[in-house]
Amino acid sequence: MLASKGYAALTANIPLQPFSFERRDVGDRDILITITHCGICHSDIHQVRDEWGVSLFPMVPGHEIVGTVARVGSAVQTFRVGDRAGVGCFVDSCRSCSSCREGLEQYCETGMVLTYGGRDAAGHITQGGYSTHIVVDERYALHIPANLSSAGAAPLLCAGITTYSPLRHWGIGRYHRLAVIGLGGLGHMAVKIAKALGTEVVVLSTSDAKRKEAERLGAADFAVTSDPQTFDTLQRRFDYILNTVSAPHDYSPYLDLLKTDGTMILVGIPEQPVPLHPFPLILHRRRLAGSLIGGIRETQEMLDFCGTHAIESDVEVIPIQQVNDAYERVIKGDVRFRFVIDMSSLT
Numbered sequence: 001m002l003a004s005k006g007y008a009a010l011t012a013n014i015p016l017q018p019f020s021f022e023r024r025d026v027g028d029r030d031i032l033i034t035i036t037h038c039g040i041c042h043s044d045i046h047q048v049r050d051e052w053g054v055s056l057f058p059m060v061p062g063h064e065i066v067g068t069v070a071r072v073g074s075a076v077q078t079f080r081v082g083d084r085a086g087v088g089c090f091v092d093s094c095r096s097c098s099s100c101r102e103g104l105e106q107y108c109e110t111g112m113v114l115t116y117g118g119r120d121a122a123g124h125i126t127q128g129g130y131s132t133h134i135v136v137d138e139r140y141a142l143h144i145p146a147n148l149s150s151a152g153a154a155p156l157l158c159a160g161i162t163t164y165s166p167l168r169h170w171g172i173g174r175y176h177r178l179a180v181i182g183l184g185g186l187g188h189m190a191v192k193i194a195k196a197l198g199t200e201v202v203v204l205s206t207s208d209a210k211r212k213e214a215e216r217l218g219a220a221d222f223a224v225t226s227d228p229q230t231f232d233t234l235q236r237r238f239d240y241i242l243n244t245v246s247a248p249h250d251y252s253p254y255l256d257l258l259k260t261d262g263t264m265i266l267v268g269i270p271e272q273p274v275p276l277h278p279f280p281l282i283l284h285r286r287r288l289a290g291s292l293i294g295g296i297r298e299t300q301e302m303l304d305f306c307g308t309h310a311i312e313s314d315v316e317v318i319p320i321q322q323v324n325d326a327y328e329r330v331i332k333g334d335v336r337f338r339f340v341i342d343m344s345s346l347t
Contacts, residue, residue: 006131012050032071038129039064039155040339062129063115086142088157103297145307152312163190164302166291174198186244188337255280319345
């Protein structure tokens with residue numbers, strides 16, 4: 001076993017604190033990654049506070065991991081010592097169900113093994129990237145394009161693929177009008193990626209405070225949803241809506257902004273069930289859909305796409321000692337647009 005250090009939640013609703021634990025030894029197909037950067041995802045906060053009711057403790061969060069390969073197993077073929085590597089939201093799956101065979105490991109029929117807060121094949125709780133290093137099967141690791149910074153690339157492994165996957169699945173691109181609800185960690189990546197795909201993007205936000213940021217990121221327009229007039233002005237305007245908001249809100253008025261046969265795709269996960277009236281769906285044959293992350297193949301495709309278009313996440317880099325303050329700032333929306341932990345601060 002490999003001695004590791006990290007920051008962990010020992011139980012729900014207490015601050016993260018220094019934590020020592022063990023990683024498994026490097027197997028034949030494994031790589032050992034020395035972690036240099038790890039993004040903070042809002043789902044880390046949900047999990048640490050057990051807001052979804054499925055958390056396992058002790059918990060070392062973090063699933064937006066970038067680092068350097070320090071050791072490789074004897075049968076590893078795709079990584080060498082010194083390569084940069086990334087780890088996203090999961091580190092294993094059954095590998096044999098129809099979803100896994102199709103490269104959709106995120107929809108594994110027996111359940112993907114989460115990077116943290118899951119259970120590995122030996123039954124141990126998996127621990128994430130707020131730590132010194134991680135051991136992962138090479139088939140669940142990603143190559144980071146050379147032109148992307150480690151800090152800017154880390155959030156791509158969750159926020160990037162969470163928005164890229166539905167845009168690609170629904171074929172959203174040129175000649176489409178897309179509304180992005182919310183301009184946070186997910187929303188700002190959606191604008192960047194959709195813009196690179198040639199899509200006309202409009203950002204919908206509760207206040208005017210992020211208008212200039214939306215324009216800088218490439219949005220064609222911006223609308224304030226706290227103004228009721230917005231929902232009249234934009235009725236039946238969009239082919240697609242990507243809803244990135246994780247706070248509870250009524251989906252119904254947003255559905256009225258879709259054209260006939262339009263689709264609203266949910267990627268934000270509110271803590272509680274949200275209201276939905278069937279009329280907006282029925283009257284214009286609209287669809288309400290959801291999307292998770294992407295499989296390993298699609299995540300690598302996303303990273304390569306971002307490398308080609310020089311797309312990174314807008315980040316604020318912090319030392320690990322500021323992680324609890326960063327959580328509070330995320331909840332207040334006080335970050336543009338993603339915190340990334342410099343893991344060298346841990347040692």
